[in-house]
Amino acid sequence: MVCKPVEWKSTVVNPTTLAEVRGGYLSQPTGDIYHRYRLLTSHDNSHFFIKLEPDSRHGLLTIMPVINKLQAIPFEIHREGLSFILNNRDYLEECGILMPSEIDKRCRKILYCSAPFHYKSFQSYTESNEWYNDNKSSFNTSDHSLIEFALHAKKPFQFIANVLSLERKTDPSTIPVTQDASSSAYQIMSYFLLDVELANRTNLISIDDKIHDLYTKLIEELRDYLKVHLRSSLASVVCPRIDRKLVKAIFMPLIYGKTVISTTKDIHNSLSSLLTNQ
Numbered sequence: 001m002v003c004k005p006v007e008w009k010s011t012v013v014n015p016t017t018l019a020e021v022r023g024g025y026l027s028q029p030t031g032d033i034y035h036r037y038r039l040l041t042s043h044d045n046s047h048f049f050i051k052l053e054p055d056s057r058h059g060l061l062t063i064m065p066v067i068n069k070l071q072a073i074p075f076e077i078h079r080e081g082l083s084f085i086l087n088n089r090d091y092l093e094e095c096g097i098l099m100p101s102e103i104d105k106r107c108r109k110i111l112y113c114s115a116p117f118h119y120k121s122f123q124s125y126t127e128s129n130e131w132y133n134d135n136k137s138s139f140n141t142s143d144h145s146l147i148e149f150a151l152h153a154k155k156p157f158q159f160i161a162n163v164l165s166l167e168r169k170t171d172p173s174t175i176p177v178t179q180d181a182s183s184s185a186y187q188i189m190s191y192f193l194l195d196v197e198l199a200n201r202t203n204l205i206s207i208d209d210k211i212h213d214l215y216t217k218l219i220e221e222l223r224d225y226l227k228v229h230l231r232s233s234l235a236s237v238v239c240p241r242i243d244r245k246l247v248k249a250i251f252m253p254l255i256y257g258k259t260v261i262s263t264t265k266d267i268h269n270s271l272s273s274l275l276t277n278q
Contacts, residue, residue, distance in 0.1 A: 005071045008064040015060065023064070024071060115162035119153040124209045140167050183214045185255040215248045222247060237274060246270045 008023025015021055085092065092098040116128035139149035146163060150156040183202040190198035199205045201212045223239045230238065249266045250258070 007068045008071075010061060010064075021060065021064075023068070111162050111166050115159060115166060118155045118159035118162060119150075121154075121211070123211055125206065125211070126209055136167075139163065183252070185252075186214060189255065213244075215244050215251065218247050218251055219244060238271065241271060241274070 005024045006022070008021065010021055012020050085098070089098060112132065113125055113128065116122060116132045119131075122128040122131065135149070139146045140163070146160060150159050153159040186198060187202045187204040189195070190202055190204055196205070196207075200207045201214050201217055203212055219242055223242055226239055226242070227235045246266065249270075250263055254263070
């Protein structure tokens with residue numbers, strides 16, 4: 001566990017609702033955070049008004065010590081079980097209990113696409129694959145050549161890890177994260193809304209083999225909106241200063257519950273040089 005959970009206990013002698021119970025990772029922030037930011041889970045007890053029947057109240061108080069003991073035990077690897085699986089992997093795959101090693105081929109395909117992006121940005125997947133093939137002889141001759149080539153990468157160690165898995169017969173499934181998600185919350189939104197255009201913009205699917213940047217596209221749309229709703233003199237000053245950093249600061253956390261107050265603060269900090277005392 002990353003952080004030990006708080007022990008479960010009742011805030012009153014005889015709890016009647018679930019809101020009167022605290023513990024685990026359900027903590028209660030205090031101070032200015034309530035007034036400036038909206039949390040994913042509300043601090044309003046009425047939102048958690050799950051009534052406890054008389055019989056369940058006693059059971060809840062009885063089971064809390066058991067829960068506390070269970071959550072205090074850190075997870076450990078069952079080394080004997082893991083060793084058994086590794087030693088009998090082929091037979092387990094043959095019996096259908098384990099996923100066959102064919103999955104390694106799919107992992108390698110993912111690595112083949114992700115490795116170039118750890119080095120630099122590309123406009124399309126085709127371009128990234130061509131770049132990898134063209135430069136493979138430069139970084140795959142020795143460890144030193146790989147290190148020297150990775151010096152100029154955006155993420156040197158991720159690039160090296162991907163290359164090693166592709167070229168040095170390393171098990172690709174041992175790399176937990178091959179590439180960071182792009183606008184993952186908006187990807188999920190496009191999936192549930194079946195919005196093909198948004199899915200393409202967030203690179204969830206590829207219609208045109210291009211790598212899209214959602215926030216760059218939002219810059220254009222936000223500028224068009226401001227030109228319509230602001231005075232032309234003000235729009236001519238503000239619009240050129242709307243950059244990707246500001247747009248991402250506004251729209252990326254917006255889907256997680258970013259408030260108007262917090263958004264206003266970001267805009268104020270970004271455009272404060274344009275503001276007068278009035």
